Amino acid sequence: MNYRAYDGFFQDDELDNLSWAPHVGAREFVVAFVKPVFDVNNFRPAAHLYFAVMGRLFGENFPPWMTPIFALHLLNGLLVFALARKMGMALWHALAGAAFFTWSAGAFDAYWKPMYVFDLLCTTFCLGSILLYAHRRFVLSFAAFWIAYKSKELAVMLPLVLLAWEHWFGERRYARVLPFLLVSLSFGLQGLLRNPNTDNEYTFRFTWKALTATVPFYARRFLLFRGSGLWLAGLLMVRDRRIWFGLLAAGCFVSPLLFLPGRLYVAYAYLPLACATIAVTAAASRFRPVWLWLVLILWMPFNLTEARHFQHAKLAADDEVFAFVDTVNRWVAKNPSIRTFVYDGVPPSFHHWGVTAAWNIAHHGLNMPAYFSGWPEAENALANENVAYGAWNTKANRIELALRTKR
Numbered sequence: 001m002n003y004r005a006y007d008g009f010f011q012d013d014e015l016d017n018l019s020w021a022p023h024v025g026a027r028e029f030v031v032a033f034v035k036p037v038f039d040v041n042n043f044r045p046a047a048h049l050y051f052a053v054m055g056r057l058f059g060e061n062f063p064p065w066m067t068p069i070f071a072l073h074l075l076n077g078l079l080v081f082a083l084a085r086k087m088g089m090a091l092w093h094a095l096a097g098a099a100f101f102t103w104s105a106g107a108f109d110a111y112w113k114p115m116y117v118f119d120l121l122c123t124t125f126c127l128g129s130i131l132l133y134a135h136r137r138f139v140l141s142f143a144a145f146w147i148a149y150k151s152k153e154l155a156v157m158l159p160l161v162l163l164a165w166e167h168w169f170g171e172r173r174y175a176r177v178l179p180f181l182l183v184s185l186s187f188g189l190q191g192l193l194r195n196p197n198t199d200n201e202y203t204f205r206f207t208w209k210a211l212t213a214t215v216p217f218y219a220r221r222f223l224l225f226r227g228s229g230l231w232l233a234g235l236l237m238v239r240d241r242r243i244w245f246g247l248l249a250a251g252c253f254v255s256p257l258l259f260l261p262g263r264l265y266v267a268y269a270y271l272p273l274a275c276a277t278i279a280v281t282a283a284a285s286r287f288r289p290v291w292l293w294l295v296l297i298l299w300m301p302f303n304l305t306e307a308r309h310f311q312h313a314k315l316a317a318d319d320e321v322f323a324f325v326d327t328v329n330r331w332v333a334k335n336p337s338i339r340t341f342v343y344d345g346v347p348p349s350f351h352h353w354g355v356t357a358a359w360n361i362a363h364h365g366l367n368m369p370a371y372f373s374g375w376p377e378a379e380n381a382l383a384n385e386n387v388a389y390g391a392w393n394t395k396a397n398r399i400e401l402a403l404r405t406k407r
Contacts, residue, residue, distance in 0.1 A: 008314060083278060084097050090289065096296060107269045165245065242279075338386060382406070
């Protein structure tokens with residue numbers, strides 16, 4: 001279903017991480033992992049380690065990057081299954097829930113692009129933490145929670161989910177959740193007070209206007225048509241604490257995303273989708289499993305059609321970026337002494353940090369300047385040094401590079 005992901009290539013954020021993560025030392029990773037401090041630079045050591053290791057092993061050879069991504073996605077499907085079984089759902093119901101989550105194109109990017117290893121790992125360790133807590137492995141559960149947060153900050157909501165588990169399925173000994181809550185509160189307050197993003201796409205917008213953008217976007221992710229996620233609210237009428245738990249968990253994990261209208265990404269729905277799957281599976285467990293599998297069979301053609309649309313769009317964008325990066329690599333191999341790059345135009349949806357990253361990767365170094373032709377720095381570079389000048393040919397989908405000598 002997803003084998004063509006191996007034919008893809010990196011996008012700008014992935015190239016950016018690839019340009020610097022392999023150069024970070026082990027000590028920096030360890031310090032960042034253990035320190036109980038919000039990182040203003042968005043360094044997520046548990047997930048950035050993937051870029052460090054894979055970058056050192058494979059560089060820009062893209063296909064090997066996808067195997068760990070698929071393995072993590074399948075592992076998360078297994079965790080959904082294990083959690084459903086722990087909550088008392090029958091074997092074939094739990095398998096159907098895992099199948100729905102694993103096959104769903106609702107959070108397509110999460111298992112198609114290496115950039116979203118952050119979301120995959122956060123989901124792995126959030127689900128793992130819940131499962132370990134359910135099995136009374138509280139220390140291991142806390143360790144999984146810590147790794148989840150060090151993969152992505154969305155895990156800060158996990159203690160509320162554990163509190164719900166303790167209330168509905170535990171012994172209501174809420175003190176067990178206290179260490180989780182204290183860590184969450186600490187990181188949450190630090191994130192709000194130390195967040196350097198005061199007026200950009202990373203800024204929280206606690207407004208109605210923000211909700212009008214985010215709610216329809218994420219509501220569509222459940223069944224891939226408008227408002228399908230909102231239908232889940234109807235399950236609250238069913239008196240089943242398993243349903244309530246799944247819905248509460250999905251609501252907790254999606255709630256921070258609802259106030260980030262500048263960051264609307266399909267992959268961000270991955271963890272909420274896993275939790276919503278638990279709720280729906282619990283609701284479906286009231287019926288014979290054959291009916292649930294029949295619904296899955298009827299839904300699959302629509303799901304596959306949507307997945308193919310996403311695949312074609314991703315591969316087309318990846319082909320354009322590959323054409324850009326490959327040309328830069330070959331040009332630098334012939335002109336290694338040229339350290340500055342001035343460019344006019346890039347592939348659609350490709351940003352300046354991707355260009356800078358590609359230029360640095362081609363030189364196997366850091367801090368190599370790359371300037372858009374309209375910037376003052378570009379004018380200064382063209383006047384005072386020899387530079388590589390690239391112009392993106394939109395019709396041919398390629399970049400044309402030439403040496404420009406100083407004026």
